[in-house]
Amino acid sequence: ISPCRPLPDAHALAAATRSSPPPLPRALSHYYRRPPQALRGICRLTSPRPARATLHAASAELEAGARSRRHRPPFPAPPDLSSSTAAAIGGWELGPDRGAAHVSAVAGEEARMASAAPQQLGGLGGSVNGSAAATPLHGPAAPAGANGADGYDSDGSYNFAPPTPSTLSMSIPPELAGAIPLIDRFQVEGFLKAMQKQIQSSGKRGFFIKKSVGPQVREKFTLEDMLCFQKDPIPTSLLKVPNDLVSRSIKLFHVILKYMGVDSPAIISLEERIELVAKLYKHTLKRSELRDELFAQISKQTRNNPDRSWLIRAWELMYLCASSMPPSKDIGAYLSEYVHYIAHGATTDSDVRVLALNTLNALKRSVKAGPRVAIPAREEIEALLTSRKLTTIVFFLDETFEEITYDMATTVADAVEELAGIIKLSVYSSFSLFECRKIVNGSKSSEVGNEEYIGLDDNKYIGDLLSEFKSAKDRNKGEILHCKLVFKKRLFRESDEAVTDPMFVQLSYVQLQHDYILGNYPVGRDDAAQLTALQILVEIGFIDNPESCVEWISLLERFLPRQVAITRAKRDWELDIISRYQLMEHLSKDDARNQFLRILRTLPYGNSVFFSVRKIDDPIGLLPGRIILGINKRGVHFFRPVPKEYLHSAELRDIMQFGSSNTAVFFKMRVAGVLHIFQFETKQGEEICVALQTHINDVMLRRYSKARSGSATSTVSQNDVSQADKPPNAEMYDKRVQELSKVVDESQKKADQLRDELQRKTQQEREMQEELEGLKDTLQSERHIIKEVTSERDRLKSLCDEKESSLQVALVEKNRLETKLTNGQGQENNTKMDLSGNHCERDTLTTVGSVNSGIEMLTKLEEELKSCRKELAASKEVSKKLIMERNMLEQRIQRLERAKSEEKSTMQRVYEDECRKLKAHTATLEQKLESATQSLNVAESTLALRNTEVDSLQNTLKELDELREFKAVCVRHNIHIQSLLGSVEIHILPLCISSGCGQKEPTDR
Template sequence: MPIDTLPSMTQSMRASRSSFSSSNGHEEVPFHSAASVSNGDDYDSDGSNFAPSTPSALSMAVPAELAGAIPLIDRFQVEAFLRMMQKQINSSGKRSFFSKKSVGTQVREKFTFEDMLCFQKDPIPTSLLKINSDLVSRATKMFHMILKYMGVDSSERVTSVGIDERVELVLKLYKQTLKRAELRDELFVQISKQTRNNPDRQNLIKAWELMYLCASSMPPSKDIGGYLSEYVHNVAHSASDSEVQTLALNTLNALKRSVKAGPRNTIPGREEVEAILTNRKLTTIVFFLDETFEEITYDMTTTVSDAVEELANIIKLSAYSSFSLFECRKVVNGSKSADLGNEEYIGLDDNKYIGDLLAEIKAAKDRSKGEILQCKLIFKKKLFRESDEAVTDPMFVQLSYFQLQHDYILGNYPVGRDDAVQLSALQILAEIGFVCSPESCTDWNTLLERFLPRQIALTRARREWELDILSRYRSMEHLTKDDARQQFLRILRTLPYGSSIFFSVRKIDDPIGLLPGRIVLGINKRGVHFFRPVPKEYLHSAELRDIMQFGSSNTAVFFKMRVAGVLHIFQFETKQGEEICVALQTHINDVMLRRYSKARSVANGSVNGDVSNNFKPPSLEVYEKRVQDLSKAVEESQKNTNQLLGELHEKQKQELKTQEELECLKNALRKEKEDLM
């Protein structure tokens, strides 16, 4: 149905062909530059074939699924698009390109905003949205690729497009739009246009398939995303075709995830697109610190957070909030074996796509010339928290043990000789259990070398270490493997820098000359700890209460902290500044929460104490009543006694006064007697 217009508005449109009415019907918004260029030829139109695009009129004319687009009318170049489409229709001798049923017995002659967002099988002359003029030609080419993907031919023929060609078309669309927000919005609007009033079921399914692929790799802008989500939601919950409904639901879920995580950083690979088209999952390997691994599945939309949740379910880890994925990089020069300490663990953002991560790892390997770069995904804890000690989940304890053991073997926990012997014996016991003659085991020498940090092992003869460790091991006959792990964890946790997360940094500014050029930072619940990396040596600690301020950039981190009562600012070069600050802030939050909980429990205890004091067991009521009566009697007696004592005191005062008066009279009488003599 055409939208009726006011005469004054029609005259305004005729008077100015390069403008159209804005939402309030009074202001005039200039046409997009592409429309101005296109209207500069001999084509003449008085606007009689176009209905104006005021939201008040649109709200009465457009169907419910387009209601979300009404507030965005200024984003669309409605009149310019319809004018150029009319020219294209006239030049081709066709009645209409838009797939919309006529109302009543007559064919409509006016085209509306709804027509603009209906399926058409012919190319579009300009973009649907107002975009930069440099991008208009790209927008029209995108629509051509959409038509080709759907198998739509303007000559009424249905063309079949194979999966390889569809993948190529999708990758071209990704290349055009992934880094251009304007074209992303245009792409989503173009595809949604092809899903409305599409008369061919196969074409419709292909359009929704393409929508799903695009939503899986990138989100639209906030305003277009709101309209698109509403439209897709309506289709997902009202479509009669089950296949269309499934694709719409998948698209809706993909939109939610891409809006949260943002667009892909790299163009998705061919295998990722094929996986979605064939409804299958890709797989990759995630390692643990004990060199075991698990296989996880992923697709184009899978993020690190999704992978962590899947992996936790696989290994039956219920408390996984403090775990995440890390990228482990290790460089091996020539034929030299990899040094255990030459590992770099890069924390991964929860919203990072697994596909992007694997592509970046592959690119890093390709760039490493003359070196062997080993890259793998590692599942480990982001940080150790005080609440970890209360967790009894066996898998949680085991993974915590592996991580602390890994850090200890790397030398991150400098300990004395006696502790080193104890820790080595506990690790051997946790590994093989208790046996009468462990030295007779074929891998005994390997166990000694594996569980004694290299730097500590060099401080004395190997045989001396072996005898001490054997003696300590034999004294642990009563311990199980689990007991040995728990004791190992307990010893490391009691160290001032125990249960730390470690970061290698380079000094930028040290105002007191305390630190070497390269240092290792340890962050735990007690504060920040500084170590010399080679040889590993503990240098200094700053407690949480001494750290007044901290912050980070992409390449550095700083601490404003108190040293010997004086505030100093230390700066360090690192790409892990955000992780350092997050770890510190988490521990500070834990301390504040603990204090708050303690204060609250004390307050609740006082209230509970008052309540318990007010509670009177029935068996004590008679006794308490008797006590109250006796107390009252005692009070009365005390009152009477006080009254009598008061009266006695008053009589004593009167007696004293009378005695003083008597003495005065005696003195006066004596004086008079002396005067007479």
């Protein structure tokens, strides 16, 4: 076998094995199993010892195979294996001097030596050099290989070991295990040649200049080397792409380097990052080949990146791209496994792990939904970069709305789930978002019914929808186009009737009400008046005088369809609706809502979803140009749009076939016993077919379940019949009667207990009534005391006022006397002064005495006033306390009366319910007892008949035995006679012969 033969791929290996080649070692056979996760166990053998041990076992296996096949032809080389594939995978190297096979699976990191401080020449070699020494973020550091003298050159070129039989050129690390099935999509050899030309043209040293040690020097450039970080531009694409896309691929890598900040030492701003991402979207969003190339380039820049900031920017860019567009199926499988490995790696940086997890989730969503239709807006990119959410508004059919959040990767299904959580809608499988388009032309702005609702696919992006809304408004410059998102049901199913979620019922009511007001449910006058009255009751509840309500007229106009309203005078409608409304006093809003739904559900076309279509082919020729299709659980219904009129219905069993295209839908259905094909122009053909198929599936499922339940019921009934055919047992009926008697006794005891409890409650009520009367008497006495205290307070207050007025008079008199004393006139002369001195002293003494008496009186009045005020304050406190006690007593009385009335009504209701239940139960038991007695009588009569039959059968059996005995006697008698005849014949025959009778006719005997 020639040395250094390339290792074939799995298919070539299988084909070659049929011509008796040496078996593939078990340690290497895992490289060709799907899924690629099986490689992880082998790829983790990065230390030399376990790998060498495994490969020695493989070598022994190969040696045994070689000895057993010594005279067989050599291992055939696969003819379809390209040189690039062989160079990327490696080879089997068989030693001719020993005649045995030796295989080495030493990892790529083990074949290299990490130098102490290597210089990095821009390119692949220098970038890989930093994986073990600088930032071991994505995996374990590469240990030194067996050849301790080998290592990287200072310029970043590779230094390989000589090609001995115990070395392989490469070993795939675990994070690149998913790339093995894609080896043919990567152009490893072409990338190497282009890289060497680029380095030589730039005047640098050889990219793979090796420090040679021995005479044999061989260099191998592998897939692992190509998918490592490099800071220089790439000369060509990583994947095999068309020639016209190679230059674009190189430009993509330039943008990636610029986004990571490799080209410029300055920090790149947020606006520049947004522009770069938008440029990537613009070039790759519409081309799947460039998307794959972009993901391959970004994943390349995340492996063995020596700078943490560059690494984070690379993963950030990966997250941005995965959120808006998916890779192809095969690249997506490799990328998902690679991102999963990094996200759950033990040595991964925390920030990188967060970005990798976000990327993994974004990949799952984008692979399911596909690429974005429109280039994401700047605000979407900025929101994703700054980890914030954008908001938009979703409307309901009653013009209410809710605000939801979205980002670049949010789809319609995500928005529906979020909105259902906001409004607390637990069952939302039949709901979805719709695009509502309404063209407004001046005077037509207030018209109702010119909206167009277009169902949205669950995988459509919210960002694309908003972008379409904006572009549609820009296109319709002559007309005002209103576009909005509406949340409503896709279709009404029969299972909706069992849903009791209040929000589900409310949304169903709103949608049916919207369709009814638009005129989609043609009804008669009576039903229209009833439905309008129910809607008004749901809106405002019940009021005694509806005509006095300010909104009454507007409610009539709002809830009565316009087409129905013109068929009658307005006053007649108003009187009819008022009369029906006043009969709904006992109905609540929920009852009115359920009755409205029930009335519409009973219509032949009730609970329909409606589609506006245009006729293409009508074999009968009875349909107008434009019609409205209604689809529900009963079939397809046809309506004339203007004026709104019901035309025809086709039941589900009459529809033989249906289908749709992007612009049309057809039905092959039976009309009057004849099959016809109807074709209609519409863009909602898929929605029509899905709705119809869903109802057909529901009908088939219902029939299947009924058939199963019917078979189960028939089986049970057959068992019951077989049990009924058995003769009843009298003892069983007796036991049953005894059990029923016991149940009746227990029920009677329970009724007696309830009666005693009712009497006890009545006694308690009587006692509480007596206590209430006593409290009322106490309240009356307290009120009388309050009146007395109040009158005493008034008397003291009047007395205090009198004393205060007297005090004021005394004070005025005092001031007057003081003024009189101070204003005395002087003596006219000494004599007169002496003569008049005595008179003045007497007058002064007299005045002073009167003043003193006034002061004493004033003091007494003040003391009396103080005492009166104290008494007044005390009486006020007493009055307050009495008023508080009175209020408390009144409240207590009210509570007692309310509790008494409630307890009385409760007990009365419980008693009546128990009595009614007991009476019903007793009647049921009596009926059961009567039926059991009748059954017992029947059983006894049947038993008597059976006993009579048994006696007759026993007599018959006796007669049969006697006949058998007589038969046996007859048989024995016949046997005896035959034996006698035989003996007589024996004796007579010789006599006949001797007498000559035997010579005549022998047959006569």
